[in-house]
Amino acid sequence: MAQKVKVKFTLKIPEVVLAGLLLISGITLAFSSGRFIVDINKVGFAALSTIQKGLHAVTSTVTGTINAIKETATLRKEYEELTKKLEDYEFLQRNNTEIRKENERLKELLGFATDIAYKNYPAHIIARDPDNLYSGITIDKGARSGIQKGMPVIAVQNGTVGVVGKVVTVGLGTCMVMPVYDTHCNISARIQNTRDIGLVSGNGSNTSSLALKYISKRDRDDFMHGDIVVTSGENDNYMPDIPIGTIDSVEVVDYDSSLNITLKPIIDFSRLELVIVVDQTQENDRQEDAQ
Secondary structure: OOOOOOOOOOOOOOHHHHHHHHHHHHHHHHHHHHHHHHHHHHHHHHHHHHHHHHHHHHHHHHHHHEEEEEHHHHHHHOOOOOOOOHHHHHHHHHHHHHHHHHHHHHHHHHHHHHOEEEEEEEEEEEEEOOOOOOOEEEEEEHHHHHHOOOOEEEEEEEEEEEEEEEEEEEOOOOOOEOOOOOOOEEEEEEOOOOOOEEEEEHHHHHOOEEEEEEEEHHHHHHOOOEEEEEEEOOOOOOOOOOOOEEEEEEEEEOOOEEEEEEEEEOOOOOOEEEEEEEEEEOOOOOHHOOO
């Protein structure tokens, strides 16, 4: 049998020392040449750059969010300001429209007040009292202006003149008008085309029709739906030929010699704002001023 050969290594101290010196010399040489320093700098720079990128991304996100919140708040404030300005503009537009319409109504009223033959007093309606003894309309003129009880009241609406009622109560600065639709109001009237005379009375509501009584059945074929009924001028209660209403319906009743006629009022009382109180005892001094 072959015998195993054992190799025995022995380290001698001088050799180990020599190897250590060589290793230290190499490491020292490497550091002195800058290789290790450069590698460490590269590693440190890469790590620091990554951290800086992360911090920059977080900072940018936070800053962007804050700026977006600020911009949203600014936009909301600007929107609210613009909305308020728009509301103010619309309000001014409505006011201007109302003022223009009011001026047109006043111009129309004053034009008629100048042309009328009698002294008159334009006035505004300031209150309505349907629960009073009369369906009262209160206006802003009274005894101080020269108004007296019993004076007729008319109005101009959309270019059409019509009867409103008559003064029943007079105060210093205001007075109450009993309108034609009041059940206590009776006006001597004529059918404009036929001149048949009757009596107009109210039914108690500003939205209801008026009643024309005492028109004979034999005159039924002389007038038609839509014909105008005007004041007769009798008894000096109202000026003659002022429109009261238009014929809306005609009913023949067997037991009565007169017709039951309903009228649609000329004046739309739900929209009435301005009236004219007429003093038939005095001539119109505005006509002289206009000349």
